Amino acid sequence: MAEVLALVDVDSESAPETWPLLLEAVRNAHFTALDLELSGLGDVIGRGKGHTIHTRYSDACEAVKTRAMLSLGVACYRWKQPLESRERVQNTNSQYANHTAEPFATTTRLMRESHTPTVTETALEGNDTAAVPLERSDTLEETTPERDDALVLEETAPGLEESAREINATLALGKEAGPGIAVLEDSAHGEKDVVSVGVEVKVFNVWLMCQRPYTIDPSSAHFLVQHGFDFNRQFARGIPYTPGPMEVQRDEKRVCLHHLLATILAVGKPLVVHNGWIDLLFLYGNLYSPLPPSLGTLMADFSEMFVGGVYDTKAIAQYQIPQEATFLEYLFRKCQRDNEVLTSRGSPNIKLHHPSLPSSVQMESVVLSPPPSPSLEELADITVCENFSRYGFCHKANCLHSHNVLSVLAHHEHQLRIREMRRKRKRKDEKRQAGMSNGEECARSAKQHCSSDSTSTATHRAD
The missing domain is CATH 3.30.420.10 (Ribonuclease H-like superfamily/Ribonuclease H)
Structure with missing residues (x-):
């Protein structure tokens, strides 16, 4: 209602x-x-x-x-x-x-x-x-x-x-x-x-x-x-x-x-x-x-x-x-x-x-109730007026771009979701890179440890 x-x-x-x-x-x-x-x-x-x-x-x-x-x-x-x-x-x-x-x-x-x-x-x-x-x-x-x-x-x-x-x-x-x-x-x-x-x-x-x-x-x-x-x-x-x-x-x-x-x-x-x-x-x-x-x-x-x-x-x-x-x-x-x-x-x-x-x-x-917001498919076909999206008005008499505040809001929300997805992907990549780096470091450490043990064993046998 x-x-x-x-x-x-x-x-x-x-x-x-x-x-x-x-x-x-x-x-x-x-x-x-x-x-x-x-x-x-x-x-x-x-x-x-x-x-x-x-x-x-x-x-x-x-x-x-x-x-x-x-x-x-x-x-x-x-x-x-x-x-x-x-x-x-x-x-x-x-x-x-x-x-x-x-x-x-x-x-x-x-x-x-x-x-x-x-x-x-x-x-x-x-x-x-x-x-x-x-x-x-x-x-x-x-x-x-x-x-x-x-x-x-x-x-x-x-x-x-x-x-x-x-x-x-x-x-x-x-x-x-x-x-x-x-x-x-x-x-x-x-x-x-x-x-x-x-x-x-x-x-x-x-x-x-x-x-x-x-x-x-x-x-x-x-x-x-x-x-x-x-x-x-x-x-x-x-x-x-x-x-x-x-x-x-x-x-x-x-x-x-x-x-x-x-x-x-x-x-x-x-x-x-x-x-x-x-x-x-x-x-x-x-x-x-x-x-x-x-x-x-x-x-x-x-x-x-x-x-x-x-x-x-x-x-x-x-x-x-x-x-x-x-x-x-x-x-x-x-x-x-x-x-x-x-x-x-x-x-x-x-x-x-x-x-x-x-x-x-x-x-x-x-x-007060707003009309339905445009869907993602509809939003893809809508070009929002830049001046209107920032200031709420446009001086152009025959501006062909959208002056609908709901379209502006939907566009901003869509951009926000994209930025958030990129941040999550970046954090995930950083964690994966950190995990790979830790794995490589552990492998090098284990290799060095094995090499050290081998050297110690060889020295002991020589004695």
């Missing part, structure tokens, strides 16, 4: 009913994910290696002043089980205890030790690259709508990579991580096995309409239209907002984007983004305060604003748990496939729960 997600559209017409649902979901979430669609970035996406972090920050500030937020995606995650003691995790069967309890302990420890001030100190000391790694090793020379602005607020603690591989980057980031683990008891043996991590998710798409003049970049508009963005709806029904400081604009009695950001900051829970450095700058500059001239001041403000920590999935996939590609759709499908494998093996896995909503709420049904 296909898994279907209810995407709640929040616009000026549906806001009287959907806005309270959005605020309630944010207040009750254990962690929240945000994603912005923007009217463009100007020179920011043209800046690559050779430009300092301060130059790129200056360009980003200019983009915030001249471009606008078109829509805001908000996903609110809440552990399905009620809050209980961590002993529930520790009592699980030893087969899964090391693979499940430790990841949640690690991520919980990360949340408690989220040293955003340390990053601020790093930025103030001038080591900006370590604080905000805006560079990438494989940037395109051409201007692209992909925003290479992954944000790393802290270095991942030891053990997170192994934990994330086991749980498959499940975003288990809440301090109350333990309650999300579903535990089943074996009545025959009195043992408990961790089966799944239950997470309730509510997803909202907030249409926005900036009330000041702004610039729309043609490349960004083309990219958005290609991916189904409805500019007619955005202009006609977008929730109006006027950029300005939060203390001036905040009004809890009406639909107000400033109030939404204030609510997110007030709950103090972890914030998850993907390639979110620019997103945070736009939220700050439009809804919190004018961007400061100093990057160090901005980082200090971030450390006070996001007390629960900020986690960038692109940064994790690029620097901490390296993946073949880091664009969002690829990571989603890969994690989804890995989670299905864990489920089939009876290993700890993620189980999403989609709560029912009132029938009067305007929503869109989104099918």
